[in-house]
Amino acid sequence: MTNLLALRPRPTLRVDLGAVTANVRTIRSRTAGELMAVVKADGFGHGQVDVARAALAGGATRLGVTSLDEARPLRESGLTERILSWLNPPGADFAAAVRLGIELGVPGRDHLDAIARTAPGARIHLHLDTGMGRDGAEPAGWELLCRAAREAERHGRVRVVGIMGHLPCADRPGHAANARGRDRFVWGLRVARAAGLRPADHHLAATAATLSDPASHHTMSRIGAGLVGIDESGTVRLRPALTLTAPLVTIRSVAAGTAVGYGHTWTARRATRLGLLPVGYADGLPRLASGRAEVWAAGMRRPVAGRISMDMTVVDLSADAAVSVGDPVTVFGPGDHGEPTTAEWARWAETLEHEIVTGLSARLHRRNAA
Numbered sequence: 001m002t003n004l005l006a007l008r009p010r011p012t013l014r015v016d017l018g019a020v021t022a023n024v025r026t027i028r029s030r031t032a033g034e035l036m037a038v039v040k041a042d043g044f045g046h047g048q049v050d051v052a053r054a055a056l057a058g059g060a061t062r063l064g065v066t067s068l069d070e071a072r073p074l075r076e077s078g079l080t081e082r083i084l085s086w087l088n089p090p091g092a093d094f095a096a097a098v099r100l101g102i103e104l105g106v107p108g109r110d111h112l113d114a115i116a117r118t119a120p121g122a123r124i125h126l127h128l129d130t131g132m133g134r135d136g137a138e139p140a141g142w143e144l145l146c147r148a149a150r151e152a153e154r155h156g157r158v159r160v161v162g163i164m165g166h167l168p169c170a171d172r173p174g175h176a177a178n179a180r181g182r183d184r185f186v187w188g189l190r191v192a193r194a195a196g197l198r199p200a201d202h203h204l205a206a207t208a209a210t211l212s213d214p215a216s217h218h219t220m221s222r223i224g225a226g227l228v229g230i231d232e233s234g235t236v237r238l239r240p241a242l243t244l245t246a247p248l249v250t251i252r253s254v255a256a257g258t259a260v261g262y263g264h265t266w267t268a269r270r271a272t273r274l275g276l277l278p279v280g281y282a283d284g285l286p287r288l289a290s291g292r293a294e295v296w297a298a299g300m301r302r303p304v305a306g307r308i309s310m311d312m313t314v315v316d317l318s319a320d321a322a323v324s325v326g327d328p329v330t331v332f333g334p335g336d337h338g339e340p341t342t343a344e345w346a347r348w349a350e351t352l353e354h355e356i357v358t359g360l361s362a363r364l365h366r367r368n369a370a
C-alpha cells in the first residue's frame with residue numbers, strides 16, 4: 001500500500017537535508033563564532049524541525065525564530081538547544097517562554113517592562129537598531145534601555161544574555177551602511193557594559209555578512225538563507241536543497257497558431273506538443289514568471305507556454321521530445337543537470353529566492369530526500 005502510494009505520481013517537493021548540513025559546515029569554516037540556525041517561516045519553507053536538526057548536525061549550536069508560536073514546536077519536538085525568539089508584541093505569553101526555556105529579543109522598554117513583570121527569570125537579548133529602521137531600539141533610547149535592563153537584572157527579574165543588531169545592506173559588502181551599522185553595534189556594546197551588563201552573546205551578522213564581512217562576526221552569527229543554499233554574498237557555493245517535480249497530466253499535439261491559456265498570451269509558432277503540469281500559482285509558482293520561466297523535461301529546458309494559472313502550467317515540449325504522459329518534469333532543483341533553480345525562478349518573477357522558497361504551498365507533497 002505504502003509503495004503504491006509512493007509510486008503514484010504527483011507534484012512532489014523533495015528536501016535535501018544533507019545539503020543543509022553541508023551548507024552549515026561551509027559557513028562554519030568562515031567564522032570562529034557560534035552559529036544560530038534561523039528556522040523561521042517553516043525553516044524557509046523546507047520544514048522547520050527537519051532543517052533545525054540538519055543544521056545542528058552541521059555544527060549550529062542555537063536556534064532562532066521570529067514569534068513564540070514558531071519557537072514552541074521546536075521545543076515540543078524534543079530539541080533542547082537554546083532558542084531565541086525576537087519578534088513578539090509586548091502582550092505575548094512571555095511566562096510560557098520562560099517555562100519552555102526560550103530566550104527573548106527585547107527591542108525597547110515596553111517589552112522589557114512586560115517581560116520583567118510577567119516572566120521572572122527570562123533570558124533576554126537587547127536588540128539595537130543598527131540601521132534597519134525597522135526592529136530594534138533606537139540609539140537615542142539605548143542607554144536608558146540598558147540601565148533599565150540592568151535594574152531588572154539586579155532585582156532578579158531578567159538576565160541579559162545577549163545584545164543583537166541586524167544589517168540592512170550586508171548583501172552589498174561595500175555599502176556605507178555596513179560600516180555605520182558595525183560601528184553603532186560596537187558603540188551599543190560599550191554602552192551596555194558601562195551600564196553594568198555582561199552579555200556573553202554579541203550577534204550582528206546574518207548569512208551575507210558572515211560570508212563577506214569578518215568585522216561583523218562578534219560571538220555568533222544568525223544564519224537563515226544560507227542554511228537552504230541562498231548565498232547573497234556570492235562568495236561561496238552553497239547547495240540549494242529543494243527539487244520540485246510534477247508529472248505530465250496530459251500531452252497534446254497542436255497546430256501552429258494555437259493560442260494557450262488565459263488571455264491568449266502565447267501562440268504556437270509551429271506545430272508542437274504541449275504538456276500540462278498540475279502545479280500553478282496556488283502551489284507557489286509565481287504568475288509573474290509566465291512568459292519567461294522554463295522547466296526541465298526529457299533532458300532539456302522547455303519554456304512555459306502562456307500564463308501560469310492557479311493549478312496548472314503548460315509547457316512547450318516541442319514536436320519530438322521523448323516524453324510520455326505521467327513522466328516527471330523538474331520545475332526546479334539544485335541545477336546539477338541543467339534544470340532551473342529557485343534563483344532563476346526568482347529572477348523570472350522579479351523577486352528574491354527567499355520569496356520563492358517560503359511561498360511554496362502546503363498542497364505540495366513533501367518528502368525528504370534519502
Ligand SMILES: *Cc1c(COP(=O)(O)O)cnc(C)c1O
Binds near residue numbers: 206222223225
Ligand atoms: C531572518 C533573520 C536572520 C537570518 O537572515 P539571513 O540573511 O536569512 O541569514 C537573522 N536575523 C534576523 C533578525 C532575521 O530576521
